[in-house]
Amino acid sequence: MEKKHEWFVTLPSFVWLLLFFLIPTCIIFIYALKSQDIYGGIEPGWSLEAISNLFDKDYTLLIFRTLMISAITTAVCILLALPVGYQMAIAPKRFRKLLILMLMLPFWTSFLIRIFAWKALLHPEGFFNNLLAFLHIISPNTTLLYHLGAVLLVTIYTYLPFAIFPIYAAASKFNFQLFEAAMDLGASRSQAFLKVFLPGISKGISTGAMMVFISTTGAYIIPDLVGGFDSEMIGTRIAQKVFVERNLPEASALSILLALVVFLPLLAITMFSSRPKKLELELRNKE
Amino acid sequence: MNPESIIFENITKRFKESKALDNVSFSIKKGEFFSLLGPSGCGKTTLLRILAGFEKPESGRIILDGKDITDLPANKRPINTVFQNYALFPHLTIWENIAFGLRIANRPENEIKNEVERMLALIQMEEQAYKKPDNISGGQKQRVAIARALVNHPQILLLDEPLAALDLKLRQKMLLDLDRIHDEVGITFIFVTHDQGEAMAVSDRIAVLRKGKLEQIGTPVQVYETPNNTFVADFIGDTNFFEGVVEEIPQNDYTRLKVKDFSPILCFNDKKLKKGDAVHLSVRPEKIQLSRTPPKENPLHNAFPGVVKEVIYKGDHTHFGLNVLGRKILVTQHHSRSLADEAPIRWEDEVWIWWHADNGFMLERSQVLEASNE
Numbered sequence A: 001m002e003k004k005h006e007w008f009v010t011l012p013s014f015v016w017l018l019l020f021f022l023i024p025t026c027i028i029f030i031y032a033l034k035s036q037d038i039y040g041g042i043e044p045g046w047s048l049e050a051i052s053n054l055f056d057k058d059y060t061l062l063i064f065r066t067l068m069i070s071a072i073t074t075a076v077c078i079l080l081a082l083p084v085g086y087q088m089a090i091a092p093k094r095f096r097k098l099l100i101l102m103l104m105l106p107f108w109t110s111f112l113i114r115i116f117a118w119k120a121l122l123h124p125e126g127f128f129n130n131l132l133a134f135l136h137i138i139s140p141n142t143t144l145l146y147h148l149g150a151v152l153l154v155t156i157y158t159y160l161p162f163a164i165f166p167i168y169a170a171a172s173k174f175n176f177q178l179f180e181a182a183m184d185l186g187a188s189r190s191q192a193f194l195k196v197f198l199p200g201i202s203k204g205i206s207t208g209a210m211m212v213f214i215s216t217t218g219a220y221i222i223p224d225l226v227g228g229f230d231s232e233m234i235g236t237r238i239a240q241k242v243f244v245e246r247n248l249p250e251a252s253a254l255s256i257l258l259a260l261v262v263f264l265p266l267l268a269i270t271m272f273s274s275r276p277k278k279l280e281l282e283l284r285n286k287e
Numbered sequence B: 001m002n003p004e005s006i007i008f009e010n011i012t013k014r015f016k017e018s019k020a021l022d023n024v025s026f027s028i029k030k031g032e033f034f035s036l037l038g039p040s041g042c043g044k045t046t047l048l049r050i051l052a053g054f055e056k057p058e059s060g061r062i063i064l065d066g067k068d069i070t071d072l073p074a075n076k077r078p079i080n081t082v083f084q085n086y087a088l089f090p091h092l093t094i095w096e097n098i099a100f101g102l103r104i105a106n107r108p109e110n111e112i113k114n115e116v117e118r119m120l121a122l123i124q125m126e127e128q129a130y131k132k133p134d135n136i137s138g139g140q141k142q143r144v145a146i147a148r149a150l151v152n153h154p155q156i157l158l159l160d161e162p163l164a165a166l167d168l169k170l171r172q173k174m175l176l177d178l179d180r181i182h183d184e185v186g187i188t189f190i191f192v193t194h195d196q197g198e199a200m201a202v203s204d205r206i207a208v209l210r211k212g213k214l215e216q217i218g219t220p221v222q223v224y225e226t227p228n229n230t231f232v233a234d235f236i237g238d239t240n241f242f243e244g245v246v247e248e249i250p251q252n253d254y255t256r257l258k259v260k261d262f263s264p265i266l267c268f269n270d271k272k273l274k275k276g277d278a279v280h281l282s283v284r285p286e287k288i289q290l291s292r293t294p295p296k297e298n299p300l301h302n303a304f305p306g307v308v309k310e311v312i313y314k315g316d317h318t319h320f321g322l323n324v325l326g327r328k329i330l331v332t333q334h335h336s337r338s339l340a341d342e343a344p345i346r347w348e349d350e351v352w353i354w355w356h357a358d359n360g361f362m363l364e365r366s367q368v369l370e371a372s373n374e
Helices: A001-033 A051-055 A061-088 A094-109 A111-122 A127-134 A146-175 A177-184 A189-200 A202-217 A221-226 A235-244 A246-273 A276-286 B042-050 B093-103 B109-122 B136-152 B168-185 B196-202 B220-225 B231-234 B367-371
Strands: B006-016 B018-029 B033-037 B058-063 B080-082 B156-160 B188-193 B203-210 B211-217 B241-249 B256-261 B264-266 B278-283 B289-291 B301-313 B318-324 B326-334 B351-354 B360-364
Touching: A001 A146, A001 A189, A001 A202, A001 A246, A051 A246, A051 A276, A061 A094, A061 A202, A061 A235, A061 B109, A094 A146, A094 A235, A094 B196, A111 A127, A127 A246, A146 A202, A177 A189, A189 A202, A189 B093, A202 A246, A202 B351, A221 A235, A235 A246, A246 B168, A246 B203, A246 B326, A276 B289, B006 B188, B018 B042, B018 B058, B018 B188, B018 B203, B018 B367, B033 B196, B033 B318, B042 B080, B042 B109, B042 B156, B042 B188, B093 B109, B093 B289, B109 B136, B109 B168, B136 B168, B168 B188, B188 B196, B196 B220, B203 B220, B211 B231, B220 B351, B231 B241, B231 B278, B231 B360, B241 B326, B264 B360, B318 B351
Parallel strands: B033 B188, B033 B203, B080 B156, B156 B188
Antiparallel strands: B006 B018, B006 B058, B203 B211, B241 B256, B241 B278, B256 B264, B278 B360, B289 B351, B301 B318, B301 B351, B318 B326
C-alpha cells in the first residue's frame, strides 16, 4: 500500500512529462527528416541531410560534458536531498508545512530572474567574489562567473527541489519504527540509515535522480547565461541552431541525439532500481 | 531458585506534564514469562521501551544480571523486541529479515545460514523463506518477527502487544506457539498486553499497571483471586461490587457486612477487619449460583431473589444480567451438563441467586473512593 501511495505522489510529474514531451518529440523526429529552406523554415519532402550533418561534426566532447554536468548535478542534488527529505519527514507537522512552503517559494519567481540573480551574485563586483576575495580564498582578479563551476552551482540550485520532493514523499511514507527495529537488532544509527532507510525510499531516490538528470541534460539557459567556453552543453548548441542559425532540421537531429543520450542512462537506472534483488546480490558479493 | 534477572529501580518517566511511569520498582526472574498488563496509557509500553533502550528514564536504574544498563543504547543491549506491527523490513525477504541481526554482528556466512534455517524450522516457515513480508499473512509475520529477534540469542525477549493485530482464533494459536517457543528457548519473555485473558493464559507472573503506577504483581491466580484493590479486581475479569460496612464479626473467620437495601451479607474475613470498617465486596459472576427455586438453608450462603434482565448465550456458558433488589448483578453459568428436560432460564424469569461466604472477597473501601473520584 505504501508503495502505491508513493507512486501516486509522483504520478502527476510523470503524466506531465509524458504528455508534454511525447507530442513535441514526434514533431522533432519529423523535422529531423526534413531539409532547411533559405527562410529558416523547412522544405516539403524528406531528407537525411540533417542527420548526416550530425556525423560530420564532433559532438563527443559536448555529449561527454553534458553527461558529466548532469551526473554531478544529480549526485550532489541527491546527496543534499537525502538529509533534507529525511529531516522534513521527521519534522513536526506544523514545521513541515513551512519547509515545503520555503521549497516552493523560489518557483514563484521567474526562472530567468533567478538566474540573473545568480549572475549578479557571482559577478566580479558581486557578493560572492567580494566575500571570497575578502576572506583571501580567491584573488580579487578571479571571476567566478562564466565557468563550469558556476554552471554546476546554478544547475544544482535550480534542480534541487526536484530531488527533494520525491525523496520527501517517499520518506514521509517510511515507517520509522523500522529504524527502531534495526537498532534493536544491533544496528547503529548510520547502519540503520544505510540498510533500512535508503532501501525503503529507493523509489523516491530513483525518481528524484531521473527528474534532475533529465532536466539538467536539457539545460541551455543556465550554461548560456552563467557558463563560458568550458561549459557549453548540447542544449546551448541546439538553442544556437534554432535561434541563431535558424536550422530547424539540424536542431531537431541534435535534439534526438540528446534524447538518446538521456534515454540510455535512464534505462539503466530503471533496470537498476527495479531489480533490488540483483543489487543486493552485487552488494553482498562486494562485502 | 531463579535468580533475579532484571531489576527496575524507582523508574520515573514524564511526557510533558503527565507522568507515564511514577517511581516503579520491581524485578523479573530469569526465564520467566512475565506480563505487563494494564489499560492503554498505563505506562506498560513506556516501561518496555525503556527496557529496550528506546526511551531513557528520568530517574531510576535498570539492572540486568547485576549490571546497570540504564545508559546503554538499544543496539548494545542483549535484548530484542517483537514490535506491535512486526516492523519487518519490507525490502528484504523473510530469510534476510531473520539474518539481519547476524549480518550486523558480522557473523560468518555459514553460521548465519545455519542459524536462520534453525529459526525457520522453529517457526515452521521454511517454505516461505524467500517471500517478502508483504506476501505473507499476519500470523506468519508475527512468527518471523519472533524469529528475527530470537536468532540473536537475546537474554530477554520483549513482546509489545504482539497479538493485537491478529484475529481471535489465530491469537489463541499464537499464544500456544509463544508458550512452546518460550519453553524451547528458555529465556525471559516480557509480554506487554491490555488483554487480561492473554496475560493469564501464558504468564508465570503478571504486573498490573495503572497510570504509571504498579498496582499488583503476582501469579495469574493471585491477581484474579486475591486482587490488591478494586482496580485490579475490576480490570482482571468481571466482578460484582458491593459497598458495605462491617456490622459484626460473628466468628473469627467471617464478617457480616451491612449493604444498602440488602440483608446482611456474610463474607470470609482475611483482612482482620474491625466493626465499622468500610469495605468493598467483590463477588465474581461465575461464583454465583442461579436457579428458579430458593436454595436450601445454609448459614454460610448468601441468597437473594432477583429478576433476569439480560441473557447472553455463549455456548459453553451463559451470561445473565439480573436485577437483585434494585442492583445489577452479573452471573455466569457454565453448562457442564446438558439439561434438555429443564426449561432454560429466560428474560423476566424470577430466580434466586446465592453464593458461599468464601466466594466473596473484601477490599478496603478507601481505595474505592479513590477509584470513583476518577
